[in-house]
Amino acid sequence: MNMDCIFCKIVSGEIPAKILKETSNSVSFLDAFPLAKGHLLVIPKNHHQKIQDMSIEENTDLFSLVHSMISKVDSITGSTLIAVHNGADAGQEVPHVHVHLVPRSKDDSAGAIHSMFNSALKLSDSEINDLYTKLKV
Template structure:
């Protein structure tokens, strides 16, 4: 497998490591969207969050919880983002959590600004989606 994040986790590629555990690692993004943009990844290769073991999931999000305090001190506001699969915008097929320091002057807007053609759903459609998601 030729996964850049696996190589970073194995220290085959240098990175600016902020912290790490036996199961996860946090480091500065090499192509930051803002100053302090940090990635937190599991050391084991998983493409999607739901593929992770409970132990790796818990460790990853404990690391996110620990690191976000540090990143948040830069601007006082941090966007957390996970692209879960290629169609969601995931460019590297390895679970990674973005911690992106935000401020009003970055003009990035809220997550809702990413979607230009948002669906207009009726109450019945919402009920149908609710039932489908809840029962699966």
């Protein structure tokens, strides 16, 4: 636990939250600053800034809880955005892993992921091959 972290304070009960479902390693609750009706967060109980910092067990538990909450969120509008900002440069505002589940509708003005960026990246064949080599498992 990091008691300077708002999410750790929710896990410990120091800050109240509308808890929806809890497992041994994770908890889901309504977002305090929702982007849409039904916007919720799923977080690991242990403090980790990035997904790769979590154990496999914690990761499995977190995404199992995400999976179990999807149908509930989907029942609101029929479609759900699942978003993870993995680190500060990716837009993470609270440095504790959290998965957003946001009900989406065609007229919510949010757009697709490509609308978050000013333009599409144009890569040469050489650059694509270099990336392929770096990322291939």
